[in-house]
Amino acid sequence: xxxxxxxxxxxxxxxxxxxxxxxxxxxxxxxxxxxxxxxxxxxxxxxxxxxxxxxxxxxxxxxxxxxxxxxxxxxxxxxxxxxxxxxxxxxxxxxxxxxxxxxxxxxxxxxxxxxxxxxxxxxxxxxxxxxxxxxxxxxxxxxxxxxxxxxxxxxxxxxxxxxxxxxxxxxxxxxxxxxxxxxxxxxxxxxxxxxxxxxxxxxxxxxxxxxxxxxxxxxxxxxxxxxxxxxxxxxxxxxxxxxxxxxxxxxxxxxxxxxxxxxxxxxxxxxxxxxxxxxxxxxxxxxxxxxxxxxxxxxxxxxxxxxxxxxxxxxxxxxxxxxxxxxx
Amino acid sequence: xxxxxxxxxxxxxxxxxxxxxxxxxxxxxxxxxxxxxxxxxxxxxxxxxxxxxxxxxxxxxxxxxxxxxxxxxxxxxxxxxxxxxxxxxxxxxxxxxxxxxxxxxxxxxxxxxxxxxxxxxxxxxxxxxxxxxxxxxxxxxxxxxxxxxxxxxxxxxxxxxxxxxxxxxxxxxxxxxxxxxxxxxxxxxxxxxxxxxxxxxxxxxxxxxxxxxxxxxxxxxxxxxxxxxxxxxxxxxxxxxxxxxxxxxxx
Numbered sequence: 320x321x322x323x324x325x326x327x328x329x330x331x332x333x334x335x336x337x338x339x340x341x342x343x344x345x346x347x348x349x350x351x352x353x354x355x356x357x358x359x360x361x362x363x364x365x366x367x368x369x370x371x372x373x374x375x376x377x378x379x380x381x382x383x384x385x386x387x388x389x390x391x392x393x394x395x396x397x398x399x400x401x402x403x404x405x406x407x408x409x410x411x412x413x414x415x416x417x418x419x420x421x422x423x424x425x426x427x428x429x430x431x432x433x434x435x436x437x438x439x440x441x442x443x444x445x446x447x448x449x450x451x452x453x454x455x456x457x458x459x460x461x462x463x464x465x466x467x468x469x470x471x472x473x474x475x476x477x478x479x480x481x482x483x484x485x486x487x488x489x490x491x492x493x494x495x496x497x498x499x500x501x502x503x504x505x506x507x508x509x510x511x512x513x514x515x516x517x518x519x520x521x522x523x524x525x526x527x528x529x530x531x532x533x534x535x536x537x538x539x540x541x542x543x544x545x546x547x548x549x550x551x552x553x554x555x556x557x558x559x560x561x562x563x564x565x566x567x568x569x570x571x572x573x574x575x576x577x578x579x580x581x582x583x584x585x586x587x588x589x590x591x592x593x594x595x596x597x598x599x600x601x602x603x604x605x606x607x608x609x610x611x612x613x614x615x616x617x618x619x620x621x622x623x624x625x626x627x628x629x630x631x632x633x634x635x636x637x638x639x640x641x642x643x644x645x646x647x
Numbered sequence: 648x649x650x651x652x653x654x655x656x657x658x659x660x661x662x663x664x665x666x667x668x669x670x671x672x673x674x675x676x677x678x679x680x681x682x683x684x685x686x687x688x689x690x691x692x693x694x695x696x697x698x699x700x701x702x703x704x705x706x707x708x709x710x711x712x713x714x715x716x717x718x719x720x721x722x723x724x725x726x727x728x729x730x731x732x733x734x735x736x737x738x739x740x741x742x743x744x745x746x747x748x749x750x751x752x753x754x755x756x757x758x759x760x761x762x763x764x765x766x767x768x769x770x771x772x773x774x775x776x777x778x779x780x781x782x783x784x785x786x787x788x789x790x791x792x793x794x795x796x797x798x799x800x801x802x803x804x805x806x807x808x809x810x811x812x813x814x815x816x817x818x819x820x821x822x823x824x825x826x827x828x829x830x831x832x833x834x835x836x837x838x839x840x841x842x843x844x845x846x847x848x849x850x851x852x853x854x855x856x857x858x859x860x861x862x863x864x865x866x867x868x869x870x871x872x873x874x875x876x877x878x879x880x881x882x883x884x885x886x887x888x889x890x891x892x893x894x895x896x897x898x
Contacts, residue, residue, distance in 0.1 A: 330808075330809075335808075391812075392807075392812065394777075394787070394789075395786070398781070418808055419789075419790060419805065419806070419808060420807065422774075422790070423777060423787075423789045423790075424777075425774070426742060426746075426774040426776075426777035426778040426781070427777050427778070427780070427781045427787070429742070429743060429774070429778065430743065430746060430777070430778040430782050431781060433743070433857070434741075434743055434857075434859045434860075435741020435742050435743035435744070435774075435858060435859040435860035436741060436742055436743075436772065436774045436778075436860065437741065437860050438742075438771075438772035438773065438774055439771060451863070454772075455771070455868070456769060456770055456771045456772075457658070457660060457664060457673070457768070457769050457771070458660045458771070459868065460660070460663075460664050460867070460868070461664050461666070461673060461865050461866070461867065461868075462865070462866050462867070462868050463740075463862050463864070463865050464862070464863050464864035464865070464866075465740060465741075465860055465861065465862055465863065466860070466861050466863050467741075467859065467860050468859055468860075468861070469857070469859035469860075472859075472860075478808075505816055505817055505820075506786045506787065506788055506814055506815075506816040506820075507814065507815050507816070508812050508813065508814055509802075509813045510812070510813040511810055511811070511812050511813075512810055512811045513809055513810040519809075520808045520809045522808050523808075526897070550898075562827075568806065569792060569825070569826055569827035570806035570807075570811070572826070575660060575684075575768060576684055576685070576768070576826045577826065583897050584891070584895070584897040584898075594660070594661060595660070598660070601871065604895075605891070605895040605897050606871075606874070607887065607891070613876065618876065619873075619874075620871050620874070621874045622871075622872075622874040622875075622895065623874060623875065623877050623887055623891070623895075624874060624875070624876045624877060625876070625877055625878060625879065625880070625883045625884070625887055626876055626878075626879045627879050627880035627881070627883070628880065631880060631881045632880065632881050632883075632884060635881040635884045636884050636887070636888070639884055639885065639888045640898065643888055643892060643898055644898075
């Protein structure tokens with residue numbers, strides 16, 4: 320009987336998709352030894368309403384920690400609370416979504432427990448008693464297999480990489496007190512500014528439309544935004560050249576030093592396909608490239624390419640995507 | 648202000664990698680090495696802070712075999728004041744062993760600020776910085792794209808999924824540095840390179856802790872199957888849309 324703890328990330332009062340992906344990974348680990356999945360759900364009062372969704376994706380117990388100060392992310396409170404919950408549930412593994420939040424707290428929890436982190440898993444399996452993860456490293460050019468041993472394994476899972484399970488469990492709600500008074504926390508989030516209304520998160524969007532220098536000027540990014548809007552479920556990304564020039568925020572950068580995404584569909588508009596960019600999107604299921612240079616390296620990774628002027632092709636593509644979606 | 652920057656020597660990511668004979672490492676033959684990108688930005692951030700706050704010192708620390716001395720010398724040539732090599736045959740996975748060694752070195756250093764890159768581009772885990780903070784009992788702000796120090800406190804900004812968080816925290820603290828905090832890391836000048844030869848570089852054994860996470864295998868990813876050019880110009884769009892609907896089934 321080995322229990323698994325999952326940290327279910329919520330933002331703005333709602334669970335993030337990665338919380339369900341992490342819960343599913345936790346289920347895989349727990350099932351190998353007949354253990355239970357315990358989820359930790361932290362947020363402002365009212366967050367308990369989200370608990371049943373965790374039950375629906377495989378959590379046996381949901382430990383809900385509500386506190387007015389936890390409207391904002393608080394790494395110190397969260398890390399302390401998760402470490403305490405790991406002890407209380409005799410967890411042999413802790414699974415955390417590898418978001419900005421998860422990357423922040425997972426190493427702290429691990430250090431509190433005196434173990435390492437198996438980070439950024441794109442696959443989580445069991446090999447007998449050992450938890451085995453696959454992790455793309457060196458900008459995705461090498462895939463490492465890591466085994467986590469020790470009394471407790473701390474794992475982060477790459478957002479969007481793992482499937483969400485449908486095996487429902489009880490999801491029994493228990494209340495959990497913060498293990499640290501939020502007033503004592505030293506690092507304070509003084510302000511959270513969210514991106515444009517309803518804009519999809521790159522890590523969660525099933526479609527990503529990215530633009531590069533081929534768009535020639537920042538105002539032409541509206542072509543990319545319009546195409547993303549036409550898909551209805553797309554986030555907008557960019558190359559480093561474009562974010563370095565201030566056309567787009569650094570948070571939109573896809574690549575070696577930016578975000579790594581693996582959507583169902585990746586559309587590269589006016590992107591040459593430098594290796595640093597490809598490192599961030601090569602695991603996308605289907606890749607479309609539109610570029611004027613037929614020899615651009617992006618066509619080597621693209622499933623479908625169109626050679627030509629993005630200013631002619633993209634508006635037509637937008638129009639036809641809209642029409643195709645309207646027909647469904 | 649006393650600043651420490653922990654840096655890692657990594658292979659050039661432009662290379663075509665080969666797997667080592669043990670099947671669980673990268674074959675280093677013929678690879679070029681340099682400081683991890685994020686660590687360069689962290690060194691640059693430290694140097695800029697030191698320039699703003701008179702009387703500051705910047706110490707760079709790297710764990711690894713003697714080859715990391717070259718990386719430390721580069722940081723000294725950029726302008727750091729002193730360097731420490733924590734000698735180890737290799738850098739273990741999982742972060743905790745390394746974090747323990749770094750924490751042991753940093754513990755009594757009296758540093759106001761300890762900087763890391765957000766992640767090392769080779770192992771791509773991003774776990775060592777927050778672990779060191781936890782082991783030292785210090786506040787930690789990760790993935791900062793802005794950092795300002797005012798006396799004994801600091802403010803920072805970090806980009807999260809779909810938003811930006813502004814942070815405030817007291818010093819001493821550990822911070823990890825993301826892209827965007829500095830425009831570009833400076834190149835070592837000839838004068839800097841000459842001066843670096845005379846700067847102190849200490850070498851001592853790394854007090855590596857337990858591991859817990861081991862790399863059991865490394866492999867190269869499957870190549871993507873060759874794609875096709877659907878056509879040229881806007882006339883190719885109907886065929887692309889048809890393929891996305893019927894073949895890729897993503898529309």
